[in-house]
Amino acid sequence: MSQYLIAPSTFTRHICHAFQSCHNVSEDFNNSSFYLLTSQRSITPSNHTHELPQLYPLILDTMYGAALLLSGLCILATFTSALPAAANKPFQISKLSIQEIEGANTTIDFTVYDPDPLTNATAVCTGIWTTGTAGYPQSSYKTCGNSTFGWNMFSYTNIQNFVLGIEHSFTDPSVGKPPYDQLTIFGRGNVTHADFVCTARIGRARCDQQEGSTIRAPIYAVIA
Numbered sequence: 257m258s259q260y261l262i263a264p265s266t267f268t269r270h271i272c273h274a275f276q277s278c279h280n281v282s283e284d285f286n287n288s289s290f291y292l293l294t295s296q297r298s299i300t301p302s303n304h305t306h307e308l309p310q311l312y313p314l315i316l317d318t319m320y321g322a323a324l325l326l327s328g329l330c331i332l333a334t335f336t337s338a339l340p341a342a343a344n345k346p347f348q349i350s351k352l353s354i355q356e357i358e359g360a361n362t363t364i365d366f367t368v369y370d371p372d373p374l375t376n377a378t379a380v381c382t383g384i385w386t387t388g389t390a391g392y393p394q395s396s397y398k399t400c401g402n403s404t405f406g407w408n409m410f411s412y413t414n415i416q417n418f419v420l421g422i423e424h425s426f427t428d429p430s431v432g433k434p435p436y437d438q439l440t441i442f443g444r445g446n447v448t449h450a451d452f453v454c455t456a457r458i459g460r461a462r463c464d465q466q467e468g469s470t471i472r473a474p475i476y477a478v479i480a
Contacts, residue, residue: 345371345372345475346443346445346472346473346474346475347368347369347370347422347424347443347445347472347473347475348368348369348371348470348471348472348473349366349367349368349369349420349422349445349447349465349470349471349472349473350366350367350369350465350469350470350471351365351366351367351465352364352365352366352367352447352451352452352464352465352471353365353366353462353463353464353465354415354462354463355415355460355461355462355463356387356415356460356461356462357387357459357460358387358388358459358460359387359459360386360387361384361385361386361387362384362385362386362387362392362415363382363383363384364381364382364383364384364392365380365381365382365383366380366381366420366465367379367380367381368380368381368400368405368407368422368424368473370405370424370426370441372426372441374426374427374428375424375426377403377404377405377424377426379400379401379403379405380400380401381398381400381401381405381406381407382400382401383398383407390412392408392409392412393407393408393409394408394409395408396408397421397423404424404425404426405422405423405424406422406423406424407420407421407422407423408420408421409421410444415454415461415463416447416448416449416452416454416463417447417448417449418447419444419445419446419447420444420445420447420471420473421442421443421444422442422443422444422445422473423440423441423442423443424440424441424443425438425439425440425441426438426439427439428480431480432480436480438480439478439479439480440478440479440480441475441477441478442475442476442477442478443473443474443475443476444473444474444476445471445472445473445474446471447471449463451465451466451469451471452464452465452466453465453466
């Protein structure tokens with residue numbers, strides 16, 4: 257089992273959520289506190305190295321109460337080589353449709369495709385929440401049907417401007433023997449008015465993705 261001391265950042269929130277094991281008296285990720293992550297898994301960020309928080313492994317000797325803090329550069333080298341390059345191609349989102357009804361619900365559905373040759377999988381994702389509220393999934397992922405895909409709203413402005421978060425779990429034999437051969441990859445897709453054809457009437461609005469178009473959700477993190 258490994259323990260890591262993590263400096264807060266946007267990327268830290270995803271790591272803490274993925275492992276559900278960050279412990280600190282404060283949940284404010286904008287302050288200067290650090291978070292202790294305990295896991296048997298490795299974390300590999302994507303090429304977006306600017307999103308990588310400072311990660312320092314904290315090796316705890318419970319018998320002697322000693323703690324050794326290694327340099328961030330060493331850990332960066334460890335994390336980036338801990339897993340194979342699993343899924344560099346972005347998720348592909350298509351057939352996205354979102355409808356908002358005043359005084360009722362907002363609904364969304366779309367198709368997501370993972371082009372990684374190890375999985376080559378597709379799923380349909382759906383969601384519903386009360387219009388005017390933040391009832392969409394945020395800190396967790398909503399499973400897409402019976403698949404191993406999940407989705408959430410990384411950010412939401414209105415039905416024409418939001419950022420979809422996508423996760424997908426699948427098997428990669430090169431990572432290890434079962435049950436340690438599972439990967440989960442995370443992507444994020446920016447959706448804007450340019451992606452849609454929208455219609456509106458009193459009390460309701462609907463936006464449908466441009467026919468034949470694809471919204472890319474680049475992979476920013478991989479865990480195994």
